[in-house]
Amino acid sequence: MPSEKFLEGIYYVQGRDFVDAGVVSSDIKRALKEKGIPESVIRRVAVITFEAEVNIISYADQGTIQLFVEPGAVTVEAVDIGQGIPDIELALQEGYSTADDSIREMGFGAGMGLANIRKYSDVFTLTSEPGNGTHLTSVVKLDGK
Amino acid sequence: MRLREIRDKLDARVIVGEDRLDLDVSTAFGADLMSDVLAFARSGCLLITGLSNPQAVRTAYALDIKAILVCRGKSISDKFIEIARELNIPVLWTRLIMFEVCGRLYQEGLIGCIRQASEIEDKQIA
Ligand SMILES: Nc1ncnc2c1ncn2[C@@H]1O[C@H](COP(=O)(O)OP(=O)(O)O)[C@@H](O)[C@H]1O
Numbered sequence: 001m002p003s004e005k006f007l008e009g010i011y012y013v014q015g016r017d018f019v020d021a022g023v024v025s026s027d028i029k030r031a032l033k034e035k036g037i038p039e040s041v042i043r044r045v046a047v048i049t050f051e052a053e054v055n056i057i058s059y060a061d062q063g064t065i066q067l068f069v070e071p072g073a074v075t076v077e078a079v080d081i082g083q084g085i086p087d088i089e090l091a092l093q094e095g096y097s098t099a100d101d102s103i104r105e106m107g108f109g110a111g112m113g114l115a116n117i118r119k120y121s122d123v124f125t126l127t128s129e130p131g132n133g134t135h136l137t138s139v140v141k142l143d144g145k
Numbered sequence: 146m147r148l149r150e151i152r153d154k155l156d157a158r159v160i161v162g163e164d165r166l167d168l169d170v171s172t173a174f175g176a177d178l179m180s181d182v183l184a185f186a187r188s189g190c191l192l193i194t195g196l197s198n199p200q201a202v203r204t205a206y207a208l209d210i211k212a213i214l215v216c217r218g219k220s221i222s223d224k225f226i227e228i229a230r231e232l233n234i235p236v237l238w239t240r241l242i243m244f245e246v247c248g249r250l251y252q253e254g255l256i257g258c259i260r261q262a263s264e265i266e267d268k269q270i271a
Pocket residue numbers: 051055056058059060080082083084085091092096097098099108109110111112113114115134180
């Protein structure tokens with residue numbers, strides 16, 4: 001049987017809106033709880049969303065986070081309009097960061113975000129057009145590791 | 146260790162969760178960096194942190210962390226309290242520094258939720 005991917009929600013993220021960082025992650029967590037998704041999967045998705053959300057707030061002008069649920073997996077797609085990432089390999093390295101103090105004060109900006117997202121994803125893709133924006137897709141499988 | 150005992154050992158103040166002091170925790174994670182908490186902390190632990198902004202509460206919620214202990218006497222905003230109430234996460238507050246907090250709690254039998262960073266490579270946030 002072909003599996004269908006249902007759009008569960010679209011969440012808007014405003015660049016530089018530090019006060020609300022983490023709100024989307026909390027909302028997505030609540031939505032997944034209502035759907036009866038296993039708690040360990042929800043935690044991974046919540047972490048992935050949190051880091052993706054903080055990155056849009058920190059480095060982009062604006063973006064959306066879309067949540068898809070299908071029988072065997074949860075998919076997070078974070079798309080933003082902004083400066084983009086010139087060197088993806090470099091950005092993925094633990095410890096690499098261009099964060100300023102406003103980001104550090106929030107408890108982020110140590111260069112762990114993208115590495116964390118990749119670590120908790122079963123499928124991870126990151127593409128970017130410098131000057132235009134960034135597109136991150138993360139799939140967490142229900143029977144994943 | 147119950148939150149009540151933790152409060153007493155640390156001369157802590159209960160900021161949120163006065164009615165949940167019987168809550169039992171057996172593990173803890175201490176950090177000011179929320180990315181490290183998101184990368185390494187396990188569910189069900191006590192979060193010990195000097196970061197007293199709303200992101201600490203939202204991080205705790207993401208990981209199903211049982212309670213937050215704010216150390217070094219960091220001031221806690223109304224927003225922090227409001228979100229902790231909304232997400233139902235107890236918050237304690239102490240003037241003690243993180244080292245002192247960890248030392249006292251370890252002596253009482255609390256242990257780290259992981260011992261070293263590599264333990265979590267299996268992707269599970271247990
Ligand atoms: N959405 C994005 N748009 C532009 N640049 C980004 C984006 N996400 C990440 N980056 C770049 O990649 C670097 C590493 O990101 P990350 O691993 O999340 O660490 P941190 O956010 O702590 O710096 C950032 O410092 C930034 O330069």
